[in-house]
Amino acid sequence: MANRLRGAAALAAAALLTLTAAACGGGGSDGGKVKLTWWHGQAAPYDKPLKQLAAEYTRTHPGVEIVPQLGTSNVDNMLQKVQAALAGGDAPDMAYMYGSWTASMARSHKVVDLAETVRDPAFGWNDFWPSERAAATVKGKVVGLPAVVDNLxxxxxxxxxxxxxxxxxxxxxxxxxxxxxxxxxxxxxxxxxxxxxxxxxxxxxxxxxxxxxxxxxxxxxxxxxxxxxxxxxxxxxxxxxxxxxxxxxxxxxxxxxxxxxxxxxxxxxxxxxxxxxxxxxxxxxxxxxxxxxxxxxxxxxxxxxxGPDYWVMFDNGSRRRKAVVDFATWLSRPEQDARWSLAVGNMPLRKATMGLPAYRTYVKDFPGAAEFVANLANAKQARxxxxxxxxxxxxxxxxxxxxxxxxxxxxxxxxxxxxxxxxxxxxxx
CATH class of the missing domain: 3.40.190.10 (Periplasmic binding protein-like II)
Structure with missing residues (x-):
C-alpha cells in the first residue's frame, strides 16, 4: 500500500512538473517542435501581413511554430523591453529594432551574428540597399536583417x-x-x-x-x-x-x-x-x-x-537559433518582402523585389513611391x-x-x- 501511494505521488509530481514547464515556456520546443517568439512591433493594420506570413511558415515547416506578438505598444520602447527580457533570461527569438540601436545590440553576446549567413551568395546580401547593409554592420558583426527601409x-x-x-x-x-x-x-x-x-x-x-x-x-x-x-x-x-x-x-x-x-x-x-x-x-x-x-x-x-529597421535575433539555444535564422532568411526573400513591405506601403527591402508584379501594383497604388525608391540612391551614408x-x-x-x-x-x-x-x-x- 505504501509503495503504491509513493508511486502515485511520484506520478503526480511528474505530471505537475510537466504542467509547470508547459505553462512557463513562452518558446522552446513541444514534442520536438521548435516554438519561436517574434516581437514584430507592428500595430493593426500593419501586423496583418506579418501574421499571415507567420502562419504560412508554420504550416509549411511542420517542425517550427512562429508565435507573432506585438512586443510593445510603442516601438520606441522596444529596446528597453528587449534589454529587460535579456536581463531576465526570457528574450524573444526575434524582435523589431531601430537601426540606431544596432551598436547597442552588438554588445550583447545573446544577439546572433549574421555575418556568415549573409556571406552565403545564395542569400543575396548585395541585393539589399547599401544604407541597409551599412547600418546593420557593427565592427564586422551583422546585427540584424532589414525589416523596413526608408528615406526622407x-x-x-x-x-x-x-x-x-x-x-x-x-x-x-x-x-x-x-x-x-x-x-x-x-x-x-x-x-x-x-x-x-x-x-x-x-x-x-x-x-x-x-x-x-x-x-x-x-x-x-x-x-x-x-x-x-x-x-x-x-x-x-x-x-x-x-x-x-x-x-x-x-x-x-x-x-x-x-x-x-x-x-x-x-x-x-x-x-x-x-x-x-x-x-x-x-x-x-x-x-x-x-x-x-x-x-x-x-x-x-x-x-x-x-533609417532602416531590423529583425534582430537572439540566441536561445542551437535549435531555436538555427530555426529563427532560417525563418528570417525566408522572410527576407523577394516574394515575402512584397507581401510584407509593399502591402503596407513600405519600400521594397531589396532590388529584386522591384522585378515582381506586386511592385508595379505598389507604385500605381502609392503615387510618389517610385520617387522615394529612386531617392535611395541618394542615401549614401549611415548614422x-x-x-x-x-x-x-x-x-x-x-x-x-x-x-x-x-x-x-x-x-x-x-x-x-x-x-x-x-x-x-x-x-x-
Whole structure:
C-alpha cells in the first residue's frame, strides 16, 4: 500500500512538473517542435501581413511554430523591453529594432551574428540597399536583417501650390529655394504654413538635420569616431536657415510633440513636409492631391538619410537559433518582402523585389513611391554605429529645439551638443 501511494505521488509530481514547464515556456520546443517568439512591433493594420506570413511558415515547416506578438505598444520602447527580457533570461527569438540601436545590440553576446549567413551568395546580401547593409554592420558583426527601409524626401500639397500660384518644386532645387517656397506658401490669415518641423528633441528631430550636414561634405563624427564633427560653420548655417524660417519668416509650424505635422498636412494647413514613404498610406487615405520630390540640396548634392529597421535575433539555444535564422532568411526573400513591405506601403527591402508584379501594383497604388525608391540612391551614408549615438542624438535634438523655439543661435546650441557628445564618446570604452 505504501509503495503504491509513493508511486502515485511520484506520478503526480511528474505530471505537475510537466504542467509547470508547459505553462512557463513562452518558446522552446513541444514534442520536438521548435516554438519561436517574434516581437514584430507592428500595430493593426500593419501586423496583418506579418501574421499571415507567420502562419504560412508554420504550416509549411511542420517542425517550427512562429508565435507573432506585438512586443510593445510603442516601438520606441522596444529596446528597453528587449534589454529587460535579456536581463531576465526570457528574450524573444526575434524582435523589431531601430537601426540606431544596432551598436547597442552588438554588445550583447545573446544577439546572433549574421555575418556568415549573409556571406552565403545564395542569400543575396548585395541585393539589399547599401544604407541597409551599412547600418546593420557593427565592427564586422551583422546585427540584424532589414525589416523596413526608408528615406526622407519632400511631400507637397499640389492644391496649396496651385492656389498660391507657386510652381511645384524641381528635383534640382536648393535649400534657399525651399525657404523662399515655404515663405510664399505661408498664409497666416488662413492658418496655413509653408512647412513644418518636429521639435520634440527625439530622433525624429535629429535625422532631418543630418542630410544638410552631409550635403556640404560634413560628418557627424570625426574619422576615428572619437569627437563630434557637426558644429562646423556649414552645419551652423544649415540650422540657422531653419531658425530664420521659423522665427523671421514664420513659415514653419513647430510641432512640439512630433504628432501633429502630418495631420496638419493632410488637412491642408501645411504645404510641404519632410517625411518618408511611411507617410504615404495615411496621406493617400485622406485623399490629398500630392507630389513627391527629393530633398533640397547644396551645390547639386541632394543626399538624404535612410533609417532602416531590423529583425534582430537572439540566441536561445542551437535549435531555436538555427530555426529563427532560417525563418528570417525566408522572410527576407523577394516574394515575402512584397507581401510584407509593399502591402503596407513600405519600400521594397531589396532590388529584386522591384522585378515582381506586386511592385508595379505598389507604385500605381502609392503615387510618389517610385520617387522615394529612386531617392535611395541618394542615401549614401549611415548614422554612426556607436552605442552612445542615442545619447548624443538627444543632445543634438535639444540643440535644434533650442534654436527653433527659443531662438538661440545655432553656433551656441550645436557647440553645447558637441561638448556633450565628446564627453559621451570619451567615457564609452
Amino acid at each position: 524626401g519632400v511631400v507637397y500639397n499640389k492644391k496649396l501650390f496651385d492656389a498660391a500660384g507657386v510652381p511645384y518644386p524641381k528635383s534640382d532645387w536648393t535649400w534657399q529655394d525651399f525657404r523662399e517656397t515655404a515663405k510664399r506658401l505661408t498664409d497666416h490669415g488662413k492658418n496655413v504654413y509653408g512647412t513644418t518641423y518636429p521639435v520634440s528633441g527625439a530622433e525624429d528631430t535629429v535625422w532631418r538635420y543630418w542630410p544638410m550636414l552631409w550635403q556640404q561634405g560634413g560628418q557627424i563624427l570625426d574619422p576615428a569616431g572619437k569627437k563630434a564633427a557637426f558644429d562646423t560653420p556649414q552645419a551652423v548655417a544649415a540650422l540657422d536657415l531653419w531658425r530664420g524660417m521659423a522665427r523671421d519668416d514664420k513659415s514653419v509650424y513647430l510641432d512640439q510633440n512630433g504628432e501633429k505635422f502630418l495631420p496638419l498636412f493632410q488637412s491642408g494647413k501645411v504645404a510641404m513636409v519632410v517625411t518618408g514613404p511611411f507617410a504615404l498610406l495615411d496621406i493617400r487615405a485622406h485623399h490629398v492631391d500630392y507630389g513627391v520630390t527629393g530633398l533640397p540640396g547644396y551645390n547639386g548634392d541632394h543626399q538624404t538619410i535612410s 554612426p554605429t556607436t552605442p552612445v549615438y542615442s545619447k548624443f542624438s538627444e543632445a543634438v535634438g535639444n540643440a535644434i529645439t533650442r534654436s527653433l523655439i527659443g531662438g538661440d543661435p545655432a553656433a551656441k546650441t550645436l557647440g553645447d551638443a558637441a561638448d556633450r557628445t565628446d564627453d559621451l564618446l570619451a567615457k564609452d570604452k
